[in-house]
Amino acid sequence: MAPSLKVTYFNFAGRAEPIRLALTIGGIDFEDQRLSFPEFGAMKPSLPFGQLPVMEIDGEQIAQGPALLRYAGKLAGMEPQDPLAALRVDEMVLAMHDVVALFTPSILEPDMEKKLEMRIALVEETLPKWFGMIERRIAGGGKEYCAGDSLSVADLSLYNFVKWMRTGTLDGVPATIMDAYPATCAVADRVAEHPKVKEWNETH
Numbered sequence: 001m002a003p004s005l006k007v008t009y010f011n012f013a014g015r016a017e018p019i020r021l022a023l024t025i026g027g028i029d030f031e032d033q034r035l036s037f038p039e040f041g042a043m044k045p046s047l048p049f050g051q052l053p054v055m056e057i058d059g060e061q062i063a064q065g066p067a068l069l070r071y072a073g074k075l076a077g078m079e080p081q082d083p084l085a086a087l088r089v090d091e092m093v094l095a096m097h098d099v100v101a102l103f104t105p106s107i108l109e110p111d112m113e114k115k116l117e118m119r120i121a122l123v124e125e126t127l128p129k130w131f132g133m134i135e136r137r138i139a140g141g142g143k144e145y146c147a148g149d150s151l152s153v154a155d156l157s158l159y160n161f162v163k164w165m166r167t168g169t170l171d172g173v174p175a176t177i178m179d180a181y182p183a184t185c186a187v188a189d190r191v192a193e194h195p196k197v198k199e200w201n202e203t204h
Helices: 014-025 037-046 065-076 083-101 104-108 112-141 153-166 182-192 195-203
Strands: 005-010 031-035 054-057 060-063
Touching: 005 014, 005 037, 014 065, 014 153, 014 195, 031 037, 054 065, 060 065, 065 083, 065 153, 083 112, 083 153, 104 112, 112 182, 153 182, 182 195
Parallel strands: 005 031
Antiparallel strands: 005 054, 054 060
């Protein structure tokens, strides 16, 4: 019997989007609960680690985005059975988690001048280093996707990040920042063309 699932996050893509996409691609029914910031504030003391996303599985709340993504991937049949292949997937998921975390200090910085200074440092120094490592990892694998020839949750993580960068909504970060990394963008573009991803984007 399939578990009863509820994914709780804010009303934007963020860290929950790869989880939502994995469940959607796998045809797994789930409740997509989206909170306002005041609603999150009221719920925060009851959350396992005081943060989102969380997933309620048959009434039990489980936290930590990468763990939830791996679980969603298993339900959706997107988790490799081979331990080494699964390790490659986890490696990229956690690398993307690290890259997203690089933005947290500047996102939380209220002073716009300081925020832009932090973003300049990211764009000119930190991000090229990370993007270069990710690009070499993908290109060196010689496969269609991040960790092999099949779509995995690693590709959903990468796609979600590249899409975020391309929006141009981050002050001080040019929408063209990913253009220098063709292997990375090729994977993101393949994910974007998946029928269920396109349908999700059209309806959300």
